[in-house]
Amino acid sequence: MEWKQIVSFYHVARLGSFTRAAGATFRTQSALTQQIKALEEELDCLLFERIGKRRLRLTSAGEKFLAFAESIINKYDCLMEELAELKGLQKGRLRIAAPFTTLYHLFPEVLREYxxxxxxxxxxxLDRSQQNVIELVKNGDIDFGMALESxxxxxxxxxxxxKVEPVLLTPAGHPLAGTKGVTIRQIAQYPLxxxxxxxxxxxxxxxxxxxxxxxxxxxxxxxxxxVELSSLYVxxxxxxxxxxIVRDLxxxxxxxxxxxxxxxxFEPAYLAVVVRKDKILTSFKRAFLNVLLEDSR
Structure with a gap:
């Protein structure tokens, strides 16, 4: 089994296409096809089902091999970053995604300090919706995501x-302003x-x-x-x-x-940093968590 075969399989599986994977790896489509074929022969099992001329679907064996490939590639990336640190080379990548409101209100000072x-x-x-953030973390496309714990x-x-608190937003001077224990019936009296x-x-x-x-x-x-758009029209x-919202922003x-x-x-909720359980963090990535969590204190 060769490193190039693992990388080729990973890109084909992630992109769902030999054509797109060829573009991402700067190789020809036929070269990728031969590498996957050799890999399947060595493992003595099919990794992809070919559906029609263009569609690919991972087999059960393919799904297991994808988990293996992701783990190996993640470890390789971390190794290269750690070796760079040992050599005193100042380089490394940190990829983060969060919804717009989180980035707009909570991140500027954190990123400035980091x-x-x-x-x-x-x-x-990356400015992404919560569900997209979760998918990016799952796929290993980012190091950290920000989303509600729930x-x-x-x-x-x-x-x-x-901690984030559920609130009703009203214009200043609204009849409900200052109301303690506002009820659902009171809320329903106004356009939402x-x-x-x-x-x-x-x-x-x-x-x-x-x-x-x-x-x-x-x-x-x-x-x-x-929320920014909603608050403008409110x-x-x-x-x-x-x-x-986080109070006192x-x-x-x-x-x-x-x-x-x-x-x-509604019960209060919490924003959380989301990360894969198998993620290996280099020192500068752990440092980002320290800066982030120190800011919350």
Whole structure:
């Protein structure tokens, strides 16, 4: 078994295509095909099912070999980074992904401090939805992801970072402003700005379940997947909205908004750092976690 065969298999499996994998590895499609064929002959099993002319699907053996290939490639990358550190070479890569609101409100100071300490690290930061963040971590495309603890599957590791509180967003001076223990019936009296109705936004589903359980009519005036966008239209007086926020963020203090706690209706949640359980962390990646967690303290 050769290293090039493992790398070729990994790219074909991840990209689902010999053509795309050939482009990613700068090899010809026929060379990749021969490498995979030789690998299958050595292992005495098929790694891919060919469905039609263009589609590929991993066999059960292929799925096991993909896990092996991912582990080997991850260890190789970490080894090269560790060897560079031993040689005193200042190079390495750190890849992070988080939703827009997290990046906008919580990351600037963290990244400013980290890049000051490690200016030689090749940093990549991606603005992605929570579900996309989870997939990127699963696939090994990023080192760390940020998501709510509640959406992190059991096969991934999570490190608690910041507490987030469920709140109702209203314009300043709104009739509900200052109301303690605001009720679902009171909320339903006003037009609502809610996240899209899909599995990624559990708060929308929880809220609608409560409305239906109590037999309350309500009106959705706008759907928005971005808290910044929602808060802009709340400020304009279009409707009221919901968010899970970290209290006392400087970026929120200048807004003409009221933040009414809904902790009596929804349980508080936590943002977490998400990482693969088999991830090997070099010193500069562990240092990023230290900077991040120190910021939360």
């Amino acid at each position: 890049t000051k300490q490690f200016p030689w690290v090749e940093l990549t930061v 959406v992190v599957p059991k096969e991934l590791a999570k490190i608690r970072w910041k 700005i809610l996240p899209p109705k899909n599995g990624e936004y559990s708060s929308r589903m929880q809220l609608e379940d409560l409305f239906q359980e109590l037999g309350i009519n309500y009106r959705i005036i706008m759907e928005s997947s971005n 400020e304009m007086g279009l409707g009221i909205s919901f968010a899970t 400087p970026g929120l203090k200048h807004r003409k908004l009221e933040f009414i706690s809904l902790s009596h209706i």
